[in-house]
Amino acid sequence: MSTIRPLIPLLITAGILIGGNGLQGTFISLRALQEGFSTSMIGVIGTGYNIGFAIGCIYITRVIRAVGHIRTFSALAAIASAASICMVLFIHPSSWFAMRLVQGLCFAGLFAVVESWLNARVTNATRARTLSLYRFVDLGAVTLAQYMIPAVGIGGFELFTIISMALTLSLVPISFADRSSPEPPEHVRFDVRVLWKVSPLATVGCIVVGLTNSSFRSLGPIYADGIGMSVTSIATFMSVGIFAGVVLQYPLGHYSDKLDRRLIILIATFGAFAAGLFLTFVAGTNALLNFVGIFFFGAFAMPLYSLCSAHANDHAAPGQHALVSAGSLFFWSLGAVIGPLFASFMLDMFGPRALFIYMVVVLMGFMVYTLSRMMVREGVPTAERSMRFRNLLRTSTFFNKLAAPPSEKD
Missing domain, CATH: 1.20.1250.20 (MFS general substrate transporter like domains)
Incomplete structure (x- = not known):
């Protein structure tokens, strides 16, 4: 201690x-x-x-x-x-x-x-x-x-x-943390071409996570209000979706280290897709069913960023991991800029359920793209992967360094 x-x-x-x-x-x-x-x-x-x-x-x-x-x-x-x-x-x-x-x-x-x-x-x-x-x-x-x-x-x-x-x-x-300021950090270079060259699937995946998860964070309260939830229930709805994000992080990460990581990405995407369908067509205005639906949505959707980042690092050459980390955050931000904007217009036109219809369409497109990439490129054998799965926050590129064991640093 x-x-x-x-x-x-x-x-x-x-x-x-x-x-x-x-x-x-x-x-x-x-x-x-x-x-x-x-x-x-x-x-x-x-x-x-x-x-x-x-x-x-x-x-x-x-x-x-x-x-x-x-x-x-x-x-x-x-x-x-x-x-x-x-x-x-x-x-x-x-x-x-x-x-x-x-x-x-x-x-x-x-x-x-x-x-x-x-x-x-x-x-x-x-x-x-x-x-x-x-x-x-x-x-x-x-x-x-x-x-x-x-x-x-x-x-x-x-x-x-x-x-x-x-x-x-x-x-x-x-x-009061320290009397001396630490050494200035190394400059983090954003070269958006690197992540695409390393892994088109990871690039698209990070954008998809931005498109969907940021829309949930920005417009989830609007959806919950639109189906008649109280303020307390809205807080619970958002909390359940966020909390669920840690439930499957480690099981999905564990199996992604042992199997073709793209298969786990596909499974997680399908899980979020199925939860979105449940919220759209089954949950209705029932608060309990909405809590169940958003729990499974968060459990499958939230780990996707970490899975895509791990997949990109599987293909990264020595010295590229920092650029991959920066690129992942950049492309997530790009999706996060577009997602709430487009989803909000959908809600304006078609009502609160349009939020998860929009997400279902995006996730379905990503599943198709993932399958197409699995057909044109071989997976990286487990023994040749330079990094294992890491549970990442999208707060800054420095979190990636904090999460990386010393043996996996560039």
């Missing part, structure tokens, strides 16, 4: 950020609905966050190298906090789009600072425990944060203030 203790302030900061980010995603969608924004406009606002996140992923290492970890974190936390307050001062779709874009950029940088700092401080002896604690913090913070919404209510200014306070208070533990 003494070896982990110096990392606890960083983990607390990560929990505050992850919880605040998870709370904002659900709350802003519901509050925008209450303010009379159209579903398509709510999708545009969600897209603003993802555009900012993509920009932040590309440029944040340059900022950290220029001014250091703590200055970068302090500036981004202050900007994100101010953006949260601006959203309650200026309630208009255009200003909310701009503020969500700013928040996306800031959160990409904030996660990068924390995870790069953790990477600098973690040792081989503490890596596994740190990663386990980080995933526990991630799951606990996001799940618990959802219930701030029914506890406080979506009207008024209170939740905006709570989010702003959380971002400001996240400065406290990280300020």
Whole structure:
């Protein structure tokens, strides 16, 4: 425990950020609905966050190298906090789009600072425990944060203030984390051509995950509200989908290390596809059936990013793993920009059930593409794979380094 203790302030900061980010995603969608924004406009606002996140992923290492970890974190936390307050001062779709874009950029940088700092401080002896604690913090913070919404209510200014306070208070533990700033991280280069050349399937898979999972995070509350769920049930609906994402991560990852990884990707995609059909045509307005459906959707859909990243690394040459990691995050961001935007127009035209109809169509297309790739390219034999499956968060490229055992680093 003494070896982990110096990392606890960083983990607390990560929990505050992850919880605040998870709370904002659900709350802003519901509050925008209450303010009379159209579903398509709510999708545009969600897209603003993802555009900012993509920009932040590309440029944040340059900022950290220029001014250091703590200055970068302090500036981004202050900007994100101010953006949260601006959203309650200026309630208009255009200003909310701009503020969500700013928040996306800031959160990409904030996660990068924390995870790069953790990477600098973690040792081989503490890596596994740190990663386990980080995933526990991630799951606990996001799940618990959802219930701030029914506890406080979506009207008024209170939740905006709570989010702003959380971002400001996240400065406290990280300020006491260490008296010295770690060495600046190596610049993460984004060469989008590398991932496509290494694995077209992984590239398309990361885009598909962005198209589907980001639409669930942005528009899931709108779907749940549209079928008549209460605010508490909406929080539960989102929590169940997020929590389910860890249930099959390790079983699917374990078998993907032993079998053709593309087969496991196909199985996971089919599972999410089947759950989407269940939510569309069977669940109806029954809350329990919707909870069951979203549990299975999250259980199969959420691990797809990690599976696709692992498949890309199977084909990566020595020295390409960092570029593959950056490319995976970039293509996920690309899908996450397009997904909520397109899905929201579908919801506007056809109602809440169009959300999962849209996802079913996307997932069906990915299944066909996966089968076609399995016919034209041989799988990588297990003995020749340079990396095993890793359970990844889409927070920053530095999480990939944190999750990689020392023997698997470039």
